Amino acid sequence: QVQLVESGGGLVQAGGSLRLSCAASGRTFSRNAMGWFRQAPGKERQFVAAINWSGTTSYADSVKGRFTISRDNAKNTVYLQMGSLKPEDTAVYYCAGRESRWTATDHVEYVYWGQGTQVTVSS
Numbered sequence: 001q002v003q004l005v006e007s008g009g010g011l012v013q014a015g016g017s018l019r020l021s022c023a024a025s026g027r028t029f030s031r032n033a034m035g036w037f038r039q040a041p042g043k044e045r046q047f048v049a050a051i052n053w054s055g056t057t058s059y060a061d062s063v064k065g066r067f068t069i070s071r072d073n074a075k076n077t078v079y080l081q082m083g084s085l086k087p088e089d090t091a092v093y094y095c096a097g098r099e100s101r102w103t104a105t106d107h108v109e110y111v112y113w114g115q116g117t118q119v120t121v122s123s
Helices: none
Strands: 003-007 010-013 018-025 034-039 046-051 057-059 067-072 077-082 091-097 117-122
Touching: 003 091, 018 034, 018 091, 018 117, 034 067, 034 077, 046 067, 046 077, 057 067
Parallel strands: 010 117
Antiparallel strands: 003 018, 018 077, 034 046, 034 091, 046 057, 067 077, 091 117
C-alpha cells in the first residue's frame, strides 16, 4: 500500500520559516515527479511547487523566491522549505506523487496524496 505522510506543519508568525516533509512508503518515487499543493478553507486546491525525477523544480508565482522544494531519493522523502511566510500562506498543505517523471501544476495529474498538514501563519 502506497502512503505519503506529511509532517512539519504548525503555527508560525509572519516572516518565519517552516520545513515540511513528505515520507513515502510502499513504493519508490525516485523516478517520479512529486508536488506540494495547498488548500485554504473555502478555496480550491492550489499548486505550490513540484520537482521532477532529475531534480528540476517549478513554483507558483506566489511562493517563488520564498519556498524551496527538494527531494532525498535515498530516504524516499520530499521537502518543502518555506520562508518569509505570510498570513495568506495559511492552508492545509498536501504532498502528491505522479506516475510520470515530469511535473504538472494541475492537481488532477497527481495520483498519490498525503493526508495533509496544517500551516497557520499569524500576523
